[in-house]
Amino acid sequence: MNKKRFFLLLGFLVLMVTSAFLIIQKTDIWNKERVAKSELIERDLDIVYGSDSANLTIFLFSSYNCSFCRKFYKSVLPELEEEYIKTGKVKLIIKHVALTNNESVINSLQLAACLNKYGNFEKLNELLLLEPKVVYSNEFEEVINDLIDKDEFVAECMYGGESEWYIAQNLGDFKKMKCTGTPTFVINNRSYKGFLDYPKFKQLVEKELAYTLQ
Amino acid sequence: MKAKRYFMLAMMIFAVAFVSCEKDEDDETCDSENLSEDFNCPIDVDAIATFCSDGVSNSYYTFAGNDYQCTGVAAATCDEALNQIGVALLEAGCGSKKKSGAYDAGMIKLSAMAENLLEEVRMNSVCN
Secondary structure (H helix, E strand, C coil), rough: CHHHHHHHHHHHHHHHHHHHHHHHHHCCCCCHHCCCCCCCCCCCCEEEEECCCCCCCEEEECCCCCCHHHHHHHHHHHHHHHHHHHHCEEEEEEEEEECCCCCHHHHHHHHHHHHHHHHCCCCHHHHHCCCCCHHCCCEEEEHHHHHHHCCCCHHHHHHHHHHHHHHHHHHHHHHHCCCEECEEEEEEEEECCCCCCHHHHHHHHHHHHHHHHH | CHHHHHHHHHHHHHHHHHHHHHHHHHHHHCCCCCCCCCCCCCCCCCHHHHECCCCCCCCCEEECCEEEECCCHHHHCCHHHHHHHHHHHCCCCCCCCCCEEEEHHCCCCCHHHHHHHHHHHHHHHHCC
C-alpha cells in the first residue's frame, strides 16, 4: 500500500469512528447518563427530604414550569418517600433552577427557598405544582408582600441577597454539571436527565444503592 | 506529501467543527413544557414543547420538530413563538388560543382550587 492510500484510509477511518461517536452521543442512551465533572454540595436553602445518614443522596434539578418535574412530584415522589426516604435509605435534595430571567418566576423560587427555611413551604409547593402560572398573577405578588410584612426572616431572606444568591448558585451548579434540561437527577456524581416512572426510577435507585454499598 | 497535507487539513476542519458543536450544546439549557392545558387540547394531542435558552442572548421553542424563535433570552419574550405553536395546535385539534394571554398579570385566571391554596399560603406559611 502506498503512502497516499494509507493516509486516505486512515483519514476515512477516523472520520467514520468520530461520526459514529457523535451520532451515539446524540441519542438518548448516552444522554440519560453522564458522568458529572464536579461534585454537588447541599446548600442551606435546598429543599431536603430524608436524613443525613441515608445511604444514597439524590440531587434533583427542578423547575415548576417543567411539566415532567411536576409529574415526578405527583407520581414518583410519594412512593419514593414511602419506600426509600422514610426508611432512611435515600435523601433527596431539590435544587430549583430558573431557566429564565423572568422576575416572577425567580421571585417564586426565592420565596419557596425562604419559606422552606424560615416558614412552611408545603402549601406554596402544592400551589406551584397545581398551577405554576400563578406566579405571574397580581394575587401572588400580593401574597409575597404579605408574607414579607409578617415575617422579618422571610423578608431578609427574600431581599437581603440570601435567596437571590442561592438561585443563582443553583443555575451555576446546573451549568457546571453540564445539565441541559429539567428534571435532571444527580446520583453518585452521575447525572440522569428526564422523567422516569416509579418502576424505572426504583431500578435506578437500586442500582445506585448497590454501587454505594459496594 | 500532498496526501499527508490534505489529511492534516481535513482533521483540523473536523476538530474545529467538533469543538463548535460541543460548545453550542453545553451552553444551552432546555425545559419541557406541556401546553395542553393552555390550548385546551384533547388528551390524544401531543402538546409538549421544549423551551431552550442560552442564558445570554437567544431562546426558542421547539415543537413537533420545528424551532420557533423568541425575541430575547427569557420565556416571556416568546409570545410570537407561542402564537405560532398555537396555530399548529389548533390545526391538530386543540380548542382555542392560549388562555393566559402574554402572561399579563391582570389576565391570569386562577382555578378555584388555586385561589384557595393561595389563601392558605398567605395564612399558613409564616408565623403571625
